[in-house]
Every structure is written in structure tokens, then in C-alpha cells.
Amino acid sequence: MIKDTRDRSLATVARHRLYRLRHDPTPIIAFVLVVALTYLVLGPLLALLSEGFRVQFRDAARLNSTKGSLTTYYLQRVFSSPVSTSMFWQPLQRTLVMSLVTLTGSVLLGFILAWILVRTDCPGSDFFSKMMILPYIAPSWTFALAWITLFKNRRIAGSMGIMETLGYSPPDWLAYGFFPITVTLIFSLFPLSFLLFGSSLQSVDVQLEESARMVGARKEVVLRTIVMPMLLPALMSSGLLIISRTIGSFGTPYLLGSPVRYTLLSTSLYGAVQRGEQGLASILTLVIVLIGMAVVSIDIFFVKEARRFVTVSGKGSFQNRQKLGILKVPAVIFLIVVLLLSTVLPMATLLLSTVSIRMGIFSLDNFTLDYWIGTSISQLAGISGILRNPDVIRSAWNSVRIVSVVSVIAGGIGTFIGYVSVRYSRSKVAGYLKQLSFLPYIIPTIGFGAAYLTLFAVRRGPIPSLYGTMALIILAMSIKYLPFAARAGTAAMMQLGTEPEEAAMISGAPWRQRFFKIVVPILKKTLITGIVLPFISGMKELTLVIFLATPGIELMTTQVLRYIDYGYTQLANAVTVVIIFVIMILTLLLQKVTGSGITSGLRGN
Amino acid sequence: MAEIHIRNLVKKFQGNVTAVDSLSLSIADGEFVSFLGPSGCGKTTTLRMLAGLEEPTSGEILLDDHVLFSSSTGEYTPPEKRGMGLVFQSYALWPHMTVWENIRFGLIQQKVPKEEQQERIKAVIKLLQIEGLEKRYSFQISGGQQQRVALARMLALRPNTLLLDEPLSNLDAQLRIEMRSELKRLHERLRNTTIFVTHDQLEAMTLSTRIAVMRDGKLQQYGTPMEIYRKPANLFVAKFVGSPPVNIITEELAPQLFASAQKHLGRRAAHARKIAFRPESMVINPPTDADDRRWHMKGSVAAILPTGPEWILQIESESVLLFARMDTEPKFSTGDNCTISIESEAMLMFDEAEARLD
Ligand SMILES: Nc1ncnc2c1ncn2[C@@H]1O[C@H](COP(=O)(O)OP(=O)(O)O)[C@@H](O)[C@H]1O
Numbered sequence: 001m002i003k004d005t006r007d008r009s010l011a012t013v014a015r016h017r018l019y020r021l022r023h024d025p026t027p028i029i030a031f032v033l034v035v036a037l038t039y040l041v042l043g044p045l046l047a048l049l050s051e052g053f054r055v056q057f058r059d060a061a062r063l064n065s066t067k068g069s070l071t072t073y074y075l076q077r078v079f080s081s082p083v084s085t086s087m088f089w090q091p092l093q094r095t096l097v098m099s100l101v102t103l104t105g106s107v108l109l110g111f112i113l114a115w116i117l118v119r120t121d122c123p124g125s126d127f128f129s130k131m132m133i134l135p136y137i138a139p140s141w142t143f144a145l146a147w148i149t150l151f152k153n154r155r156i157a158g159s160m161g162i163m164e165t166l167g168y169s170p171p172d173w174l175a176y177g178f179f180p181i182t183v184t185l186i187f188s189l190f191p192l193s194f195l196l197f198g199s200s201l202q203s204v205d206v207q208l209e210e211s212a213r214m215v216g217a218r219k220e221v222v223l224r225t226i227v228m229p230m231l232l233p234a235l236m237s238s239g240l241l242i243i244s245r246t247i248g249s250f251g252t253p254y255l256l257g258s259p260v261r262y263t264l265l266s267t268s269l270y271g272a273v274q275r276g277e278q279g280l281a282s283i284l285t286l287v288i289v290l291i292g293m294a295v296v297s298i299d300i301f302f303v304k305e306a307r308r309f310v311t312v313s314g315k316g317s318f319q320n321r322q323k324l325g326i327l328k329v330p331a332v333i334f335l336i337v338v339l340l341l342s343t344v345l346p347m348a349t350l351l352l353s354t355v356s357i358r359m360g361i362f363s364l365d366n367f368t369l370d371y372w373i374g375t376s377i378s379q380l381a382g383i384s385g386i387l388r389n390p391d392v393i394r395s396a397w398n399s400v401r402i403v404s405v406v407s408v409i410a411g412g413i414g415t416f417i418g419y420v421s422v423r424y425s426r427s428k429v430a431g432y433l434k435q436l437s438f439l440p441y442i443i444p445t446i447g448f449g450a451a452y453l454t455l456f457a458v459r460r461g462p463i464p465s466l467y468g469t470m471a472l473i474i475l476a477m478s479i480k481y482l483p484f485a486a487r488a489g490t491a492a493m494m495q496l497g498t499e500p501e502e503a504a505m506i507s508g509a510p511w512r513q514r515f516f517k518i519v520v521p522i523l524k525k526t527l528i529t530g531i532v533l534p535f536i537s538g539m540k541e542l543t544l545v546i547f548l549a550t551p552g553i554e555l556m557t558t559q560v561l562r563y564i565d566y567g568y569t570q571l572a573n574a575v576t577v578v579i580i581f582v583i584m585i586l587t588l589l590l591q592k593v594t595g596s597g598i599t600s601g602l603r604g605n
Numbered sequence: 606m607a608e609i610h611i612r613n614l615v616k617k618f619q620g621n622v623t624a625v626d627s628l629s630l631s632i633a634d635g636e637f638v639s640f641l642g643p644s645g646c647g648k649t650t651t652l653r654m655l656a657g658l659e660e661p662t663s664g665e666i667l668l669d670d671h672v673l674f675s676s677s678t679g680e681y682t683p684p685e686k687r688g689m690g691l692v693f694q695s696y697a698l699w700p701h702m703t704v705w706e707n708i709r710f711g712l713i714q715q716k717v718p719k720e721e722q723q724e725r726i727k728a729v730i731k732l733l734q735i736e737g738l739e740k741r742y743s744f745q746i747s748g749g750q751q752q753r754v755a756l757a758r759m760l761a762l763r764p765n766t767l768l769l770d771e772p773l774s775n776l777d778a779q780l781r782i783e784m785r786s787e788l789k790r791l792h793e794r795l796r797n798t799t800i801f802v803t804h805d806q807l808e809a810m811t812l813s814t815r816i817a818v819m820r821d822g823k824l825q826q827y828g829t830p831m832e833i834y835r836k837p838a839n840l841f842v843a844k845f846v847g848s849p850p851v852n853i854i855t856e857e858l859a860p861q862l863f864a865s866a867q868k869h870l871g872r873r874a875a876h877a878r879k880i881a882f883r884p885e886s887m888v889i890n891p892p893t894d895a896d897d898r899r900w901h902m903k904g905s906v907a908a909i910l911p912t913g914p915e916w917i918l919q920i921e922s923e924s925v926l927l928f929a930r931m932d933t934e935p936k937f938s939t940g941d942n943c944t945i946s947i948e949s950e951a952m953l954m955f956d957e958a959e960a961r962l963d
Pocket residue numbers: 426618619622623624642643644645646647648649650651
């Protein structure tokens with residue numbers, strides 16, 4: 001036996017601990033993640049609370065109080081004051097009604113499409129399935145932009161849309177407000193429910209249906225009693241997701257609502273921020289955040305409840321494809337109409353408008369490339385076409401720089417969260433990181449942007465004010481996209497497990513070697529997806545950055561908005577076309593490289 | 606030299622799962638020790654603590670006179686400094702590397718010179734008969750070959766101790782027997798201290814110099830295969846090894862049988878609550894041929910199951926079913942009456958706490 005002459009002093013213990021950390025820095029990574037994410041995720045919410053219930057400098061004199069003392073003034077102003085109705089209650093009511101209508105429309109459309117394409121023998125289902133995802137890839141306000149281009153009228157916009165040029169003056173209700181906002185939102189959101197219903201329908205196990213047939217149920221009964229109940233989770237999820245997106249979206253209501261003062265919650269918040277009413281804006285943001293959280297909590301509850309619907313085997317239900325018979329022709333026509341309205345028409349409108357001197361006139365002498373490559377366009381106060389325009393080039397460069405950094409940061413943090421979660425699976429740290437990284441998902445985008453503005457508008461302790469810097473945009477985007485990155489990272493790491501790394505550990509590889517020579521190469525594909533997806537989302541992000549991009553650092557998306565404000569519709573459309581083009585190329589590349597597509601970033605079981 | 610001492614090793618996971626509970630045992634240099642026990646009894650956890658992949662809650666692990674882990678001093682040797690080789694149950698081959706690269710990776714980490722790397726890789730490839738697979742990726746080779754690569758990858762590093770976590774469980778029956786004998790040959794040739802985790806008692810019996818039987822994180826018995834089989838420390842061990850399983854009679858199950866056995870065994874059996882005997886210790890004769898010097902009982906043949914080299918008989922006696930094993934063809938048919946007799950030495954007695962009585 002071995003003699004026990006070992007040193008057991010505290011110093012020795014500490015020395016051994018340090019030695020272990022050098023050998024395996026996972027605890028350090030976990031610590032840094034916990035601290036940084038706590039600040040970046042919970043910080044903004046706390047800042048909202050603090051600003052919303054404290055007297056702001058500008059109101060100190062009026063309230064006869066000192067800056068920073070506790071107050072419910074802003075709360076009262078939002079909920080019960082002369083301005084409450086126009087600033088809060090009416091926008092709230094409109095937002096809720098609009099969410100419900102959008103929800104109904106998108107879910108119906110998505111469901112019908114999914115049913116036709118997955119469950120029937122409709123021809124061309126592959127082609128149509130791919131095309132139906134396009135509206136999901138385009139920025140959500142693309143439709144609003146196309147709508148304006150088509151339907152805007154002189155009375156409100158001061159210039160003619162294509163319809164008016166063609167001789168039909170669209171009434172206000174058709175050009176602006178509730179109707180167009182709802183329609184365009186439906187067209188940008190139905191792919192979500194299409195994808196969710198489609199994958200649920202595909203994963204319904206044929207054997208479940210077949211056994212129902214064996215015990216004597218007719219086809220119709222099987223559909224009603226076996227298949228439909230299994231779609232409940234998809235229904236709940238897509239519905240709630242759509243509500244959350246509608247509440248959080250800014251571009252569409254701004255483009256189509258603001259010209260006629262049709263205010264929704266998001267645009268009301270925008271107004272408050274524009275007017276510099278920080279306290280008020282904080283309360284409004286809190287309300288939006290709370291509604292968003294409530295909606296997603298309901299979703300989580302139902303998804304949990306619906307676990308029993310989850311089917312393991314995905315044998316594909318192609319054998320059970322319904323024969324359309326004489327309905328085949330109407331079905332195909334329906335698909336083509338949807339495709340035309342959701343993809344072809346908006347894209348064509350945008351594209352055509354950028355090569356027409358006056359929109360809506362289709363003749364050769366009306367053709368121009370000025371909006372792309374012209375210099376000093378006379379109609380536009382001497383501005384150059386977008387490919388030669390220093391403002392556009394600068395904003396494009398900003399977008400690319402910012403979004404590149406965001407992709408790397410989001411992808412990186414996601415990977416590390418996955419790494420720590422798997423190494424410390426079942427521990428409190430893993431659980432905390434998981435919940436923390438999920439939180440940004442349930443905060444509506446507009447509220448998230450506003451909360452970041454609030455947190456970083458002033459210096460807080462050692463952390464300087466970041467307002468007006470790229471760093472702020474980068475931080476906000478990285479954290480907002482974190483849920484997707486973290487989920488991808490965790491899933492990949494879970495699948496990999498710890499054993500390949502441990503095998504390397506035993507072979508004597510230090511941590512850097514293990515991480516970069518074993519873990520990263522094996523997960524290459526997933527990591528590429530984790531980096532490209534934030535890039536794509538970032539390129540088309542408008543809502544999140546609307547409060548964060550200052551005139552000094554325009555992004556392509558905010559540049560679009562700026563041009564709309566100036567009435568330069570063609571330039572706005574051209575920039576949008578470029579954004580869509582870049583996104584499409586990236587999506588295709590991603591599909592080529594990884595064999596998976598944009599849809600893998602979606603939620604789903 | 607690789608002598609391993611484990612002292613009072615405890616591993617608690619979060620949520621108060623005690624996966625390993627004050628485990629102490631020593632393994633001599635060159636031994637082939639099996640950790641045997643049902644799934645979830647803490648075998649893998651013990652192996653991972655030995656490899657340095659899991660930190661024990663308390664206790665000590667020594668390799669020769671190096672402290673690999675000690676909770677009292679905080680000493681800890683990281684996996685790569687332990688010089689042990691671990692083969693995972695899943696093999697854990699790196700999917701982005703070829704067979705050759707999988708083996709070479711560790712050699713690079715150990716800063717083995719280039720020429721020696723080549724030699725060593727070739728040697729293990731030859732040793733494990735995986736020639737011709739060098740350029741393949743793990744998904745291009747069979748499970749059995751992956752297993753060999755995983756072994757080769759560790760053997761190339763010349764580990765002082767080889768840790769194997771259920772290495773045969775993912776192979777089909779035929780291959781399992783082949784690899785079993787291969788492992789035995791390898792061990793005889795290399796003489797590494799080897800620790801082999803399995804839940805298959807036959808593997809443990811055939812391969813090991815000593816077996817550590819575990820249950821719920823606690824060591825039940827540590828001994829040679831024959832000690833484990835013939836002198837199980839408790840009823841759990843008796844039941845866990847041997848197939849068909851050991852026969853057990855209790856007062857509740859078969860009062861008459863139990864009473865007569867207890868009487869035959871004499872004073873020693875006064876505290877026995879359960880009496881057990883192995884199938885092969887049962888001698889079965891026609892009803893008239895009772896052997897008075899042994900303990901005997903009456904029964905009838907309930908089923909005859911020929912396996913080829915031997916016959917398994919199910920005997921019913923006092924409404925309990927007992928397994929018997931015969932290596933000559935039985936002269937009975939189903940339903941026949943018979944007499945069963947058993948040597949006293951072959952009868953195992955267990956007390957209230959299921960510990961074996963001597
Ligand atoms: N990382 C872990 N976290 C929590 N419990 C664990 C962990 N690993 C193993 N366990 C638990 O410890 C016990 C022993 O597990 P293990 O050593 O894998 O058993 P065996 O290899 O004998 O099947 C089991 O109850 C298992 O659930």
C-alpha cells in the first residue's frame with residue numbers, strides 16, 4: 001500500500017483546481033456565458049422597468065419631483081389619461097383584431113395549401129412546395145412596399161401608384177389602413193403555418209391511419225378522428241407564432257398605416273420614442289413584451305400538452321394521398337393564383353417600378369435604368385441610382401459588416417451554449433442558459449429593440465452608452481437571434497454527445513485541439529447553418545433596428561424606410577430588390593452546402 | 606506496471622442519484638477485471654472516473670503510486686496524463702477522419718515522431734486485422750470494424766490500462782463470440798491491465814481474471830469467476846451469474862421442500878431463509894432410484910429443452926418450477942415422474958438479508 005504523505009493544505013487544493021481549469025476551460029466558458037447573457041437578456045427588461053417607473057429629466061419640473069424618483073405617472077398616462085385612447089387603447093384594440101384576422105387568414109391559407117400539397121395527388125407538388133416558402137424568405141415589408149407601389153393615391157401619398165396611373169383611383173381604405181395591412185401580413189405569414197402543417201401532415205404515421213381502417217373506420221372518419229387531432233399542435237404553434245409576429249412587426253404598419261394615422265401598438269411605440277417620451281415608451285414596450293410573453297407561454301403550455309400527438313415514425317403518407325379527381329384543375333388554379341399573388345405579383349411590381357420612369361406605364365420609352373445606375377436623377381432632387389449612390393453603398397457596407405459580425409457572434413454563442421449544455425447536461429447551469437437564451441424569442445421584436453435602446457442609451461456602471469454605435473446594433477441582433485442559434489447549437493451538440501471529445505481527451509489533446517480539431521469539424525454543416533441563418537435574418541431586419549440605427553449608421557433596410565419617407569418609391573424598391581436578391585442567393589448556397597434549408601431554422605418538434 | 610487502487614469512491618449526480626457508493630477495490634498489474642452488473646448500476650460511471658472524465662464526489666483513485674484523484678487533497682490527474690485507453694460503448698470514432706487519421710490523432714497529440722507514428726499505426730492495424738481500411742471513414746466500415754478501430758486507436762498509444770465499456774454489446778451474436786476470444790488473445794499477448802464493463806455474465810465469466818459484481822452503485826462481490834459462481838456472496842450475485850438461473854426455494858414457495866432441505870443440511874441451515882442450487886447440480890433419476898445419501902425430492906418433468914450439446918429440463922416439484930441441466934440425453938418424456946437429488950456442497954443458503962451462509 002501507498003504511504004499517505006500528501007499535502008492537504010488549502011493552497012494545494014487551490015493549485016490543483018487552477019490546474020484543472022487550464023486543462024478544461026468549460027467552467028470558465030459557462031461562467032462568462034451566464035454573466036454576459038444575464039446582462040444582455042435580463043438587463044433590457046430591468047431597464048424598462050426602471051425607466052418606466054422613474055421620473056424622467058424632461059418631466060421633473062412638470063411633476064414637481066426630482067429626476068429618478070419613483071412614479072406611476074407614465075403608467076397612468078398610458079392607461080388612463082386623455083391621450084390613452086389614441087396612444088394605447090385604440091392601437092391595442094386594432095392590434096388584437098388585426099392579429100386575429102391575420103391569424104385566421106394565414107392559418108386557413110397555410111392549411112389548405114399544406115393539405116393539397118401533402119395529402120392529395122395534385123400535380124407539381126414539389127415545385128409548389130418550394131415556391132410557397134419564398135414569401136417567408138423575403139422581408140415581411142416587401143408586400144407592403146409592393147402594395148404601396150400598386151395602390152397608393154395622390155391624395156394621401158402625394159404621388160400616384162400604378163393603379164392610379166392606369167386610371168383607377170384606389171379609395172383610402174384600399175390603399176391604407178386595416179385592409180391592406182391585414183392582407184399583406186397574411187401573405188408574408190402564411191408560409192409559417194404552411195410549413196408547420198406540412199411537416200405535421202408528413203409525419204403522421206401511416207400505420208396509425210391503417211390500423212383505424214382495419215378496425216372499420218371509413219376514410220372520412222379516419223381523417224376526422226385520427227389525422228385532424230394530430231394537427232392540433234401545428235395549429236396552436238403557427239397561430240400563436242403569427243400573433244406574436246403581428247404584434248411585433250413594424251415595417252408593414254408603418255408603411256401602410258401611418259400615412260392615414262392608423263396606429264398599431266408598434267407604431268404608437270415608435271411615435272413615443274420619436275417624441276423622446278422615454279418613460280411612456282418604456283411602459284408601452286413593457287405592455288408589448290408582456291402580451292408577447294403571454295402568447296408564447298400559452299404556446300409552450302399547449303405544445304407540452306400536445307406531446308402525446310408527437311409521432312415518432314415518419315413513414316410518409318404518400319400511399320394515402322387523396323385522389324383529387326375533377327377537383328384537380330381547380331386545385332392547380334388555386335395554387336397558381338396563390339403563387340401569383342404571394343410571389344410573382346409583388347416581385348414583378350417592385351422590379352418593374354425600378355425600371356420605369358413613371359410607374360404603371362408599360363412602354364419602351366418609359367424604360368429606364370436611372371434608378372439603378374443613373375447619376376443625378378432629376379425627379380429625385382439630383383440623387384444617383386442606387387448602385388452609384390454613396391448613401392446606399394455606405395448602408396450596404398454597414399449592413400454587411402454588422403450582419404457578418406452578428407452571424408459569427410450568434411453562431412459562436414449558440415455553439416458554446418450547446419457545448420456547455422451538453423457537458424453539464426441536467427445541471428442548473430445548462431437549464432439556466434437554456435431558458436435565458438430562449439427569452440429573446442418570446443419578446444416581440446419591436447419591444448426588444450426599444451428595450452435595448454433603453455438599456456444602452458446612457459452609461460450604466462462600467463458599461464458606456466452605446467447609442468449611435470454599431471456595437472449596439474450588433475449586440476441587439478446577436479441576442480435576438482440567439483434562440484435559433486442556441487437551439488441549433490444544442491441540438492447539434494446533443495447529437496454529437498461528449499464521447500468523441502472525450503476520446504480525444506484521453507488521447508492527450510488539449511482543449512483547443514479538441515474543440516477546433518474534433519468538435520468544430522464534425523459539426524461543420526450545422527455551424528455553417530448557424531452562421532448563415534442569422535446573416536439572412538439580419539440582412540432583412542427592420543423592426544429590431546428601427547430604434548438603433550441612427551442617421552450616422554443606416555442599414556439597407558432603414559435606408560428603404562428613409563427613401564419611402566422622402567417619397568422615392570423606386571429607390572426604396574430597388575434597394576429592397578437587392579436585399580431579396582442577396583437573401584435568395586445565400587439561401588440557395590446554404591441549401592447546396594448543407595443539404596438543408598431555411599426551414600431548418602424554424603421551430604417544430 | 607499498472608496497479609490500480611480504488612478507495613471509498615463515491616459519485617453523486619445532481620438530483621441525489623448515487624451512481625457509485627463507496628467502492629473500494631484493487632486491481633493487480635496485468636489483470637483482466639470485469640465490472641459486472643445490471644444496467645444503471647454505475648459501471649460506466651466508475652470507468653469514467655477511472656479515465657478522469659468524471660470527477661468523483663469523494664474517494665481516491667491511485668495508479669501505482671500516482672494519485673489520480675483524491676477528494677481530500679483536491680488532486681486530480683487529467684485524462685491525458687493518466688496513460689489509460691478507453692473504448693466507448695458507442696466507439697466514438699471521429700466521423701470526419703479516416704481510420705488512419707483516427708489512429709494517428711492521438712499519436713500527434715503525444716508528439717510521437719513521424720516515423721514512429723507510421724510504425725505504430727501499421728502495427729496496431731496488423732494486430733487488429735483491419736488492413737485495407739486505412740482510407741475509409743467510420744460510416745464506410747461495419748460495426749465490428751469500427752470496434753477494432755476504436756481499440757486500435759487506443760492501443761497505438763500503448764496505454765498502461767485499457768478501459769472497455771461494453772465493447773461487445775453493439776455487435777451481433779456471431780461477431781460477439783469472435784471478438785470475445787480476440788480480446789482474450791489480445792490480453793494474453795499485451796498483458797495490459799484491462800477493465801471490462803459488461804452486463805453479460807457469460808462475457809465476464811469467460812474473459813476475466815477477477816469479476817467485480819455491482820448493484821445500485823455498491824460492490825457486491827469481488828473475486829475470480831469460479832468464486833463468484835460457486836461461492837456467491839449473496840443471493841443477487843447467485844441470481845446474476847449462471848444460465849439458466851439458479852433455482853431458489855423458500856418456505857413460502859415450497860414449505861415441504863424447504864423443510865426437508867433445511868433438515869438435511871442440519872444445524873448450519875437453521876438461519877437459512879432461502880436455499881438455492883444450480884441447474885447442473887441436480888441429478889435426475891427415475892422415481893424408484895432414490896439416493897439416500899443426498900438430499901432428494903420428488904417431481905415431474907414439465908418440459909424438455911434440448912440446446913444441442915445439452916438438455917435443459919424444467920422440473921415441477923411442489924408446484925415450483927426448477928431448471929435442471931443434463932449433458933446426456935434424458936430418458937424421460939414430458940409428464941414423467943422423477944426423483945431429483947443434490948449434493949449438500951452444491952446447496953447455497955442465504956439468510957434474512959440474503960447474504961450467503963457458510
Ligand atoms: N450525467 C449524469 N447525470 C445524472 N445521472 C447520471 C449521469 N450519468 C449516469 N447517471 C445515473 O447514474 C446511474 C449509473 O449510471 P451508469 O454508470 O451509466 O450505469 P451502467 O453503466 O452500469 O449502466 C444511473 O442511475 C444513471 O441514471
